[in-house]
Amino acid sequence: MVEYIFIFLLGSCVGSFLNVIFYRFPLGKSIIFSQSACTSCNSKIQFRDLVPIFSWIFLSGECRFCKSRISVTYPLIELITALSWLSICLLNPVYTQEFVPNLAYIFNCFLISLVIIIIYFDFNYLWIPKFGLDLLLSLGIIFTILKLILGVSNGNIIFFSFICYFLFYYAFEFIRKFGKYIYKKDVLGKGDSYIIASNSILIGIKGNLMALFISFVLASFIEVLVRFVFKRSINAKEFALGPYLLIGFLTIWIFGFNEIWSIWQNFIYSFYANFI
Ligand SMILES: [Zn+2]
Numbered sequence: 646m647v648e649y650i651f652i653f654l655l656g657s658c659v660g661s662f663l664n665v666i667f668y669r670f671p672l673g674k675s676i677i678f679s680q681s682a683c684t685s686c687n688s689k690i691q692f693r694d695l696v697p698i699f700s701w702i703f704l705s706g707e708c709r710f711c712k713s714r715i716s717v718t719y720p721l722i723e724l725i726t727a728l729s730w731l732s733i734c735l736l737n738p739v740y741t742q743e744f745v746p747n748l749a750y751i752f753n754c755f756l757i758s759l760v761i762i763i764i765y766f767d768f769n770y771l772w773i774p775k776f777g778l779d780l781l782l783s784l785g786i787i788f789t790i791l792k793l794i795l796g797v798s799n800g801n802i803i804f805f806s807f808i809c810y811f812l813f814y815y816a817f818e819f820i821r822k823f824g825k826y827i828y829k830k831d832v833l834g835k836g837d838s839y840i841i842a843s844n845s846i847l848i849g850i851k852g853n854l855m856a857l858f859i860s861f862v863l864a865s866f867i868e869v870l871v872r873f874v875f876k877r878s879i880n881a882k883e884f885a886l887g888p889y890l891l892i893g894f895l896t897i898w899i900f901g902f903n904e905i906w907s908i909w910q911n912f913i914y915s916f917y918a919n920f921i
Pocket residue numbers: 683684685686687688708709710711712713
């Protein structure tokens with residue numbers, strides 16, 4: 646139990662750091678070398694008010710000095726990060742049974758935090774910082790090297806990862822440019838091509854195709870629903886594809902291609918059995 650609490654608290658602290666990135670990076674401010682201050686009255690935030698999630702609750706979402714509202718996004722990001730770190734543990738109990746710094750656990754925590762960063766920026770600004778895309782590719786490269794070192798795969802994996810990356814990158818760049826030619830505006834972002842290409846290193850060709858299928862089904866369903874509910878026209882605003890791409894990717898990353906594929910097959914069989 647104590648290890649779960651520890652991981653939750655550690656995750657919430659990282660979430661707090663993500664908030665710093667989300668707030669300061671678009672403003673071009675230093676992320677490490679300056680103390681946090683209230684965005685309204687500029688008072689330095691005291692140490693006791695920096696406790697992730699709980700400080701926001703104790704302050705009832707208001708600045709200690711000027712009483713201006715503090716966005717609920719801050720504790721929410723901290724909570725989401727903490728719960729993501731915790732779920733990685735719960736999905737793989739082996740991580741806590743041997744409570745030692747586990748390479749796979751650290752890798753997954755880093756990956757999930759990066760996914761939160763990319764989703765946040767793409768969702769809010771329709772733009773992904775270059776460092777986010779570079780880190781995603783780096784994780785793909787680290788994953789390939791780890792597989793090689795741990796003997797899970799042979800030398801071919803480097804060649805295979807390389808092929809995967811360029812195959813998906815150029816395929817989607819082609820679709821993106823074709824879309825731009827047809828619609829005379831950007832229908833996909835260049836960042837999307839980078840995300841799809843990096844994902845392919847982590848989940849392979851079959852996994853990535855399945856992830857894309859999940860992403861596009863989810864994106865069409867949610868985007869149409871949102872526009873229907875809020876009565877906005879379909880073309881009213883460009884939408885961020887990145888979050889859907891990463892949700893599709895995470896589904897395959899967490900459950901594996903074979904698991905999702907057999908669920909899909911069962912669905913198709915029962916569809917045929919019941920309706921045809
Ligand atoms: Zn204030």
